[in-house]
Amino acid sequence: MKHLTVPHLPDLHEDAPMWLVEERLNTLPRQQIGISPWSGDTDRPEVEFILAHNGSCLFLKYSVHENAVLARYRNLNDPVYKDSCVELFLSFGNDKAYYNLETNCLGTSLLAYGTGREGRKFIAPEALAQIKHSASLKINRKGKNSRHWQLTQVVPLAVFTEHRLEHLSGLHGRANLYKCGDDLPEPHFLTWSPVQAPAPDFHRPECFGQVAFA
Secondary structure (H helix, E strand, C coil), X not given: CCEEEECECCCCCCCCCHHHHHHHHCCCCCEECCECXXXXXXXXXXXXXXXXXXXXXXXXXXXXXXXXXXXXXXXXXXXXHHCCEEEEEEEECCCCCEEEEEEECCCCEEEEEECCCCCXXXXXXXXXXXXXXXXXXXXXXXXXXXXXXXEEEEEEHHHCCCCCCCCCCCCEEEEEEEEECCCCCCCCEEECCCCCCCCCCCCCHHHCEEEEEC
């Protein structure tokens, strides 16, 4: 099982300009979303993430290199997992239920809460709209994974409406991070922490890694 300590950045405010958030996150170590449990191919996207917090919000940055990019959904809680998509699944403490924050390369997000795949509760768009983001895309004409997109998010604790979290410092939880694109020409399903399932399934909380907020 993987373990991740989320660094504390007390000097970075959630109202900081996004360029400053990105610049600060770029100084931190990157983690790979590179496990492909359901495919043995080598022609897969290259995906990294950086996760940090300042006590009252999460800072999250993804960097993705892939062969094709799909970006259709623009409304909150749309099925963004069908586009070029990155995802954070997160539970706090010993809770069996978890949040799934899924975001396409445009920055459009879906957020829901529950104990498994079925019966999940969508978080209200009014709460979800509090997430700040910036996104960029570069295209190289030649070579493997010629599309490079980046996504940075600032996620206040108020977004996690099924909890009354006052501060992240010292908290523990469980998480997994994913890269997918159900409707891409070559669908793929990558994970940070290994998942054991006969078919692609991100809703496997028993496979989440351990997370500690410094």
